[in-house]
Amino acid sequence: MEKFVFDTPGNIKELTSCLKGADSGTYLLSGGTDLIIKLRGKGIYSGRIIDMSGIRELRYITIEEDYIRIGANATFAEIGESLLIEQFAACVGQAARQVGSPQIRNTATMAGNIANSSPRGDSIPALMALNALVKTINGKGEVSHRTIDETVIGIGKNSLMKDEAIIEILIPYKTEGSISAFGKCGRESSRTTVIISNINVAAVVKYDSNTGLVVDAGVVVGSAAPVPYHALKAENILIGSTLTGELCESFVAALQEHVTASITGVKKYENKIDEVKGVGIDIYNILSGNLISGGEGRWK
Amino acid sequence: MVNGTEYCIDTDAEKRLLDVLREDLKLTGTKEGCGEGECGACTVILDGLAINSCLVMVGQIRGKEVITVEGLEKDGELDGLQKAFISNGAVQCGYCTPGMLMAGKALLLRNPHPSEAEIRLAISGNLCRCTGYTKIVAAVKEVSENA
Numbered sequence: 001m002e003k004f005v006f007d008t009p010g011n012i013k014e015l016t017s018c019l020k021g022a023d024s025g026t027y028l029l030s031g032g033t034d035l036i037i038k039l040r041g042k043g044i045y046s047g048r049i050i051d052m053s054g055i056r057e058l059r060y061i062t063i064e065e066d067y068i069r070i071g072a073n074a075t076f077a078e079i080g081e082s083l084l085i086e087q088f089a090a091c092v093g094q095a096a097r098q099v100g101s102p103q104i105r106n107t108a109t110m111a112g113n114i115a116n117s118s119p120r121g122d123s124i125p126a127l128m129a130l131n132a133l134v135k136t137i138n139g140k141g142e143v144s145h146r147t148i149d150e151t152v153i154g155i156g157k158n159s160l161m162k163d164e165a166i167i168e169i170l171i172p173y174k175t176e177g178s179i180s181a182f183g184k185c186g187r188e189s190s191r192t193t194v195i196i197s198n199i200n201v202a203a204v205v206k207y208d209s210n211t212g213l214v215v216d217a218g219v220v221v222g223s224a225a226p227v228p229y230h231a232l233k234a235e236n237i238l239i240g241s242t243l244t245g246e247l248c249e250s251f252v253a254a255l256q257e258h259v260t261a262s263i264t265g266v267k268k269y270e271n272k273i274d275e276v277k278g279v280g281i282d283i284y285n286i287l288s289g290n291l292i293s294g295g296e297g298r299w300k
Numbered sequence: 301m302v303n304g305t306e307y308c309i310d311t312d313a314e315k316r317l318l319d320v321l322r323e324d325l326k327l328t329g330t331k332e333g334c335g336e337g338e339c340g341a342c343t344v345i346l347d348g349l350a351i352n353s354c355l356v357m358v359g360q361i362r363g364k365e366v367i368t369v370e371g372l373e374k375d376g377e378l379d380g381l382q383k384a385f386i387s388n389g390a391v392q393c394g395y396c397t398p399g400m401l402m403a404g405k406a407l408l409l410r411n412p413h414p415s416e417a418e419i420r421l422a423i424s425g426n427l428c429r430c431t432g433y434t435k436i437v438a439a440v441k442e443v444s445e446n447a
Contacts, residue, residue, distance in 0.1 A: 006313035033355045036316065037336055055361050077349070101425025103403070104337050106349040107356060191423040194338050226336045287344055 002046035008054055014138065015165060018050045019139035022163040028052060030072060030112035030166075033104050050165075058167055061085065066168040067133075072111035076123075077102070079110060089171045091180035092203045095126040097183055101193045111166040117152040117227075120197045124152055125222035126182045128230070129202040133170040139163035145170070157228045180204035183285035185275040197223040199275045200278075201255065202232075205238055205287050214238045219254065224272050225262040231255055234280075243288035251279040301364070302327070303371030313359025318342045320366060329398045331429070333334045338413035340426030343399035343406075344368050350398035350422070356359040359361065369398035380446070381405055384439040392430035399426050404440040414440070 009015040023284050025047035029035055032053065039045075052058065052073065059073040061082045068089055070079060081087055092110075099105055099113070099122050113123045114134060126133060128148045136144050146159065151166075158168070182202045186195025200223050206216040217238035222228035234254040241247055255276045263269040266289035301307070301390055302325060306379050321327045321344070330353055333341030337352040343352045345367040361363065372379035384390070391397050400423055407414055407422035419440045420433070428436065 003312060004314040006357075008313075008359065022331060028356065029360070032357055033352075036355050036357065039314075040335070047357075049357075051313075051359055053361070056442070100337065101340065101352075102422055103343055103350050103352045103425045104338060106346075107351050140364070185442055191424070199365075228398070 005048045006045060007048065007160075008052045009050065009052065011057055013169065015052060015055060015167075016137060016139060016141045016247075019137070019163040019165060020059055022048070022050070022139060024162060025049060026162060027134075028165050030115070031075065031170065032112075033100070033108040034112060034116045034118075035070055052165060063088075063173060066089065066173050068173060070110060070169040070171070072165070072169075073109055076105040076108050076110060080105060080189070088128075088173060089130055089180065090125040091129060091182040091204060092123065092132075092171065094182040095184075095202065096123040098182070098193075100194070102216070104194070104263040108152045110169055112153060114148065115158055115166055117154070117156055117158045118134040119155055119226055119228070120200070120223045120261060122184060122197055122200055122222070123214050124148060125202040125220040125228040126202055127169065127171065127218040128228055129180065129204045129218040130171050131218065132172075134166055135168040135170060135198070136160060137167050138165075148268070149227065152227050154266075177209050178204060178206045179287055179289070181283040196232065199259065199272045199279055201283055202280050203234075203238075203283050205243070207292045208212050214243065215224045219255075220260055221262070221276070224259045224269070224276070229262065231258040232258060238287075241277055243284065248281060248284045248288075251284050252277050255280040262278060262297075301351070302304075302366045303368060307346075309358070313360060314357050316354055317344070317358050317361060317366070318353035321353060327368050327370050331395055331398055333395070335398075336357060337425075338427070339396075339399075340394055340403060341399040343402040343426065345402055345406045347349070347399075348406070348409055350403045350425075350426075367402070369401050372401060374410045379405070379407065381440065381443050384442045385436070387440040388435045388442060390431060390435040390439040396430075397427040398427055400428065400436050404436070404443075407440070408447070413444050416441060419444070 007018045029051045058071040060071040074098040076099045085093040089140040110123045134151045184197045184200035187198045204215045215234045219234040220232040259276045331341040337355045342354040369395035403423045
């Protein structure tokens, strides 16, 4: 009878030991909200599961050495409620609060979301906008760092080796003068949660405190291509500018141009071109200070 | 531990918590609606937090505490939330009810006086095809006001 071997490492050292000899039939379990559905959907009833969820030392959110560090087992609920994240990486917190439902957020992890590499994953654009890094460890105990776009390389495809596990996400510590925002429009509009993104956008701007001009910007569009991408034209519109109402139109138009190009003429995706307009306006208003950042769209 | 009782179960670690509750422990109050974490019918409380039991493997919950809808009743008396559901007409077909109760209970354990918005957020992962949610919200609100 088909069965799984279920490994339960209690710390990183045991995890490394478990990763030795991992092969195509080995599955890493973090929160499990994607893996269980995947295994059942594909009719996979045997192999090896390495359950990382019990590794307490991987469940943290902290600041250390110029980075906000999120352990691989920190849940979306914890990330969404973190004051640290809200203060220094707000778009990540907003994305986390809009993943799934309260029940899913209490179990699902951002590390798992990255590894799952869905084009519709909400945390991925937010992390990309902030130039986050992914730290991994392999069966030999070797530690590596990759950018998000080096990790998420295709639809459901990541660049991790079979014996490699994400153990930490590092977000460069955004100092004062930065503000970030995340927005999404869902595929099913009748619900307020458990909405899979039909378009999602994350953006961050850094202001010069003397002039009020934007000196740096990151804008990432997700759910409009196999992998999220930097919307370079939209970024360039923001850089060197003051965020006026007129500029919002240009910013949104640039987003629409990007989405039009990235959906490559596929008719069923054309609604994304309209949806990114609404998402873009909401994000722009947060970046320009007109809308309270919180993922719920409250006006000042 | 489930509903205050410690269990040692000989089963496959990858078996879903939902299936272990229903099949191994015969606690059939927790329902399966979608099996994908979208309907919330399988909601239980794990270490104080509402989770979808269809999306957790039983091997993940070793050493943890689970509360199911059967665990709300104490010494033959229904929990205040259960009574409020009945008095407010928040139960129609009843299929979503265990999940709704557990989502509501999880909220009240963390926040005894939630606002309506907080109640609606807490049950936003639970679908109901019958009640239109209003009476469910009213039931949770009644408990929060009387706490």
